[in-house]
Amino acid sequence: MSDNPVYDAIRSRRVTRRMSDTPVDPAQLDLVLASARWAPNAGNRRLQPVVPVTDPVTLRLLKRVSPGMVPSPQAALVICLDTVRAEEFGFQPGHRGLYVDIGTTAATLLLAAHSVGLGACPVTSFSRAAAARVLGLGAGLSPEMVVCLGHPADVQPSTLSALSP
Amino acid sequence: MSAEDAPGVTRDVALEVLAFLVTAARTQTEEAAEYGPMRLLMAARLLAQGMSPHAGDEPALSALVDEVASLEPVRTPTRDREQYLAALDALCERVADALLAHEGRS
Numbered sequence: 001m002s003d004n005p006v007y008d009a010i011r012s013r014r015v016t017r018r019m020s021d022t023p024v025d026p027a028q029l030d031l032v033l034a035s036a037r038w039a040p041n042a043g044n045r046r047l048q049p050v051v052p053v054t055d056p057v058t059l060r061l062l063k064r065v066s067p068g069m070v071p072s073p074q075a076a077l078v079i080c081l082d083t084v085r086a087e088e089f090g091f092q093p094g095h096r097g098l099y100v101d102i103g104t105t106a107a108t109l110l111l112a113a114h115s116v117g118l119g120a121c122p123v124t125s126f127s128r129a130a131a132a133r134v135l136g137l138g139a140g141l142s143p144e145m146v147v148c149l150g151h152p153a154d155v156q157p158s159t160l161s162a163l164s165p
Numbered sequence: 166m167s168a169e170d171a172p173g174v175t176r177d178v179a180l181e182v183l184a185f186l187v188t189a190a191r192t193q194t195e196e197a198a199e200y201g202p203m204r205l206l207m208a209a210r211l212l213a214q215g216m217s218p219h220a221g222d223e224p225a226l227s228a229l230v231d232e233v234a235s236l237e238p239v240r241t242p243t244r245d246r247e248q249y250l251a252a253l254d255a256l257c258e259r260v261a262d263a264l265l266a267h268e269g270r271s
Contacts, residue, residue: 064181067189067204068196125196127188157237 009114016119017070017157019150024075028116029054032149033077035112039105042097047086048105048144051078051135061134066146068125070157073148078131079105084140102144109147119152178215185211199241202253210236225266229259 001008029052036050053059053076062076063069079102086098106122113120123146131143174182189204213233220230233256242249 064184065188067185067192067207068200125189125192125200127191129191130184130188 009111013111013114014119015121016148016150016152017121018153018155019071019073019119019121019148020153022074022151024054024118024149024151026054028118029075029149031116032109032112032118035108036077036079036105039101039108041101041104043089045085045089047082047089047091047098048101049080049082049141050105050109051080051137051141051143052076053078053135058134062126062131062146065130065134066123066126069121069123069146069148071119071121071148071150073121074150076149077109077147078135078143079109079145079147080137081142081144082140083142099144106145106147113147113149117151118149121148122146123148173219174212174215178212182208182212182215199243203241206233206236206240209233223263223266225259225263229263232256232259 033050033052036048041048053062054074059073059076062078063072081098081102083093086095087093091098110120110122124144126143126146128143131146132141135143137143185208189208193201193204210233213230213236216230217234220227240249242253
């Protein structure tokens with residue numbers, strides 16, 4: 001540890017790939033969600049709304065259509081792209097800047113979760129089409145990243161490495 | 166109902182594996198190629214976990230199901246490739262052993 005708590009938080013944050021069944025405190029979830037408002041965002045246009053998910057059935061179905069979702073989270077924050085507003089601002093579909101802001105939002109959420117002792121796991125490997133349907137997103141909202149939230153289990157799976165028994 | 170006719174997995178498990186495979190087919194078009202084997206093993210793991218209560222009394226099959234059900238889900242072949250391939254080859258041999266035993270040819 002250093003005398004720089006922000007830097008210490010950056011260095012001590014880890015991806016949580018296994019989460020316990022302990023529920024996420026709603027106040028903690030609100031705090032993490034609110035942090036997205038302070039994420040760096042080009043032009044402060046805020047075209048990346050974050051959708052909280054706490055309903056157990058919806059979480060389970062979201063996991064079903066997300067091959068890259070390793071943990072079974074107690075809550076999730078889905079970072080979306082508002083494609084309608086993006087078009088109104090003159091962005092062409094697929095403009096890379098829009099996705100940079102997905103990343104800055106995700107980084108902020110991950111750090112905020114860490115700051116309150118929650119584990120978090122970012123997921124991009126999911127079917128956008130199926131996730132939008134499961135979440136009941138309105139037209140123009142495209143889910144781009146899921147930040148899984150929960151309390152870390154005592155034992156975490158190995159990180160990416162060779163297959164071994 | 167004979168053992169041959171008994172369901173191997175529940176409808177819930179079958180749906181879970183189906184959903185995983187279909188959505189993984191889509192996500193894999195945009196993912197690193199190294200994730201391909203990992204996703205397939207993850208699907209096999211889901212299936213094995215669902216098969217576990219119904220694996221029956223064939224030792225080779227039960228052992229295979231238990232082994233696949235306990236695979237770590239986040240492994241890729243990029244690091245330690247030779248070890249990864251050797252472990253996968255060994256697992257494939259145990260699949261063959263289970264198939265042979267299931268046909269009464271072990």
